[in-house]
Amino acid sequence: MSVLELLKVGKSYGEGASEVHALSDVDLSVDRGALVAVMGPSGSGKSTLLTIAGSLEEPTSGDVVVGGNSLLTMSRDDRARLRRRSIGYVFQDFNLLAGLTAVENVSLPLELDGISQKAAHGAGMTALEELGLLDRANRYPDELSGGERQRVAIARAVVGEHQLLLADEPSGALDSVNGEGVMRMILAACHRGVAAVVVTHDAQLASWADRVVFLRDGRVADQTMAPPSPESLLDPAAPTDLEH
Amino acid sequence: MTICESLYTQYDTRYVIDERTIMSVRHALLALLDEGPKYGLQLREEFESSTGEVWPLNVGQVYTTLSRLERDGLVECENAVDDDRQRDYRITDQGRIELSDWLRTPPDFSLPPRDELVIKVLVATRMSGVNVHEIIQVHRRAMVELMQQWTRLKEDESELDLGFALAVDAELFRLDSVVRWLDVADGRLKRASLESKDKSIPTMPKYRRRVGL
Numbered sequence: 001m002s003v004l005e006l007l008k009v010g011k012s013y014g015e016g017a018s019e020v021h022a023l024s025d026v027d028l029s030v031d032r033g034a035l036v037a038v039m040g041p042s043g044s045g046k047s048t049l050l051t052i053a054g055s056l057e058e059p060t061s062g063d064v065v066v067g068g069n070s071l072l073t074m075s076r077d078d079r080a081r082l083r084r085r086s087i088g089y090v091f092q093d094f095n096l097l098a099g100l101t102a103v104e105n106v107s108l109p110l111e112l113d114g115i116s117q118k119a120a121h122g123a124g125m126t127a128l129e130e131l132g133l134l135d136r137a138n139r140y141p142d143e144l145s146g147g148e149r150q151r152v153a154i155a156r157a158v159v160g161e162h163q164l165l166l167a168d169e170p171s172g173a174l175d176s177v178n179g180e181g182v183m184r185m186i187l188a189a190c191h192r193g194v195a196a197v198v199v200t201h202d203a204q205l206a207s208w209a210d211r212v213v214f215l216r217d218g219r220v221a222d223q224t225m226a227p228p229s230p231e232s233l234l235d236p237a238a239p240t241d242l243e244h
Numbered sequence: 245m246t247i248c249e250s251l252y253t254q255y256d257t258r259y260v261i262d263e264r265t266i267m268s269v270r271h272a273l274l275a276l277l278d279e280g281p282k283y284g285l286q287l288r289e290e291f292e293s294s295t296g297e298v299w300p301l302n303v304g305q306v307y308t309t310l311s312r313l314e315r316d317g318l319v320e321c322e323n324a325v326d327d328d329r330q331r332d333y334r335i336t337d338q339g340r341i342e343l344s345d346w347l348r349t350p351p352d353f354s355l356p357p358r359d360e361l362v363i364k365v366l367v368a369t370r371m372s373g374v375n376v377h378e379i380i381q382v383h384r385r386a387m388v389e390l391m392q393q394w395t396r397l398k399e400d401e402s403e404l405d406l407g408f409a410l411a412v413d414a415e416l417f418r419l420d421s422v423v424r425w426l427d428v429a430d431g432r433l434k435r436a437s438l439e440s441k442d443k444s445i446p447t448m449p450k451y452r453r454r455v456g457l
């Protein structure tokens with residue numbers, strides 16, 4: 001089942017001579033449990049795609065369907081509720097609130113959605129536990145390392161009933177080891193059924209995805225085929241001719 | 245045909261057919277013998293498990309390498325019987341020195357390799373009627389697909405053998421550097437064609453002089 005569908009999505013900014021087509025005719029479908037990576041040069045429309053997929057911005061043309069619901073026909077309030085209840089975002093700069101502890105940061109979206117503080121706190125602790133952060137739950141963001149802050153941001157994005165995770169350069173300032181950790185966490189969320197779209201310029205991070213979509217000038221230029229079983233890489237029948 | 249075969253023959257960058265790797269097999273065997281005397285079959289098994297089975301080795305290759313090491317005085321045979329399988333190898337003092345020197349000698353990366361992919365992109369820039377960006381994307385996708393397969397191999401962290409993980413990381417970084425080069429080439433060519441709509445795109449002769457294509 002498709003959790004996210006972009007249907008012929010277009011987005012332009014400005015008018016007349018200064019009009020910029022950030023996205024044109026983008027079709028994208030992400031199934032439950034799938035991890036899709038979006039790669040492309042700077043300015044190719046990656047962030048625009050993500051903000052539209054998360055209903056933070058409206059497309060100029062086309063439609064976005066989340067969990068079977070068309071955003072086009074939805075009221076503003078319903079869209080806001082969908083955002084809080086079903087969609088989690090991870091941004092490059094983590095976006096944690098400095099005055100709240102790790103667990104408060106994670107449970108905030110649930111509280112905003114009207115869930116009791118106690119239930120929200122419980123769900124927040126569960127999400128932190130899954131990411132190995134239970135002992136950091138009561139720390140403030142400035143008492144956490146960069147890698148830990150990023151994990152808290154991911155916990156917040158997957159807390160509760162979120163079915164769609166959208167991440168824009170989620171390993172931003174992290175080193176390769178932590179970058180891999182971030183992708184493992186996102187993958188773990190996918191194994192629990194979350195659908196994820198990760199924007200990255202880093203091919204090593206993108207290669208954790210089931211599918212890699214390449215954007216160019218606001219269009220889907222290409223995408224990877226479903227990779228065959230990795231065992232073939234280690235096939236002893238493969239040529240290993242050392243004689244010379 | 246395996247994936248391995250089809251993708252690698254396309255680029256011809258596979259480690260195992262690289263001459264430097266043949267040298268590495270020599271030294272890897274020396275390192276295993278440094279732990280104590282061993283039989284050929286045992287060496288093969290230990291070699292494969294120490295590289296996380298990323299570089300399979302057939303038994304003939306083991307014996308060929310051992311006989312060269314013996315010829316060069318780096319290993320010696322305890323019991324000079326005819327049957328290879330009965331022979332027990334041990335490292336010599338000269339072999340230990342060779343191993344120690346090799347560990348500390350940086351690989352020769354000073355000369356740019358005649359990279360097949362670089363040549364393909366250079367040729368594409370010269371051909372009218374060929375969109376070099378499309379050529380670049382074909383290769384970018386192929387690289388990323390290969391990286392997806394390698395990454396899948398380290399997905400199950402609990403069963404991840406350390407030697408194997410290190411070897412897979414090395415492969416991923418190598419492929420990643422190719423993707424980065426393609427990204428930079430893509431941007432450079434785009435800028436160049438915007439800047440000089442009618443001037444011709446970078447030509448090969450300059451490169452030829454420097455790299456000796």
Ligand SMILES: Nc1ncnc2c1ncn2[C@@H]1O[C@H](COP(=O)(O)OP(=O)(O)O)[C@@H](O)[C@H]1O
Pocket residue numbers: 013014020021022040041042043044045046047048049
């Ligand atoms: N708010 C905006 N106003 C005007 N132009 C914008 C705005 N946001 C993005 N753009 C333009 O849209 C294009 C795509 O931007 P973006 O989605 O941020 O690309 P990416 O994330 O791939 O770097 C760029 O040309 C950018 O300048």
Ligand SMILES: [Mg+2]
Pocket residue numbers: 046047048
């Ligand atoms: Mg961006």
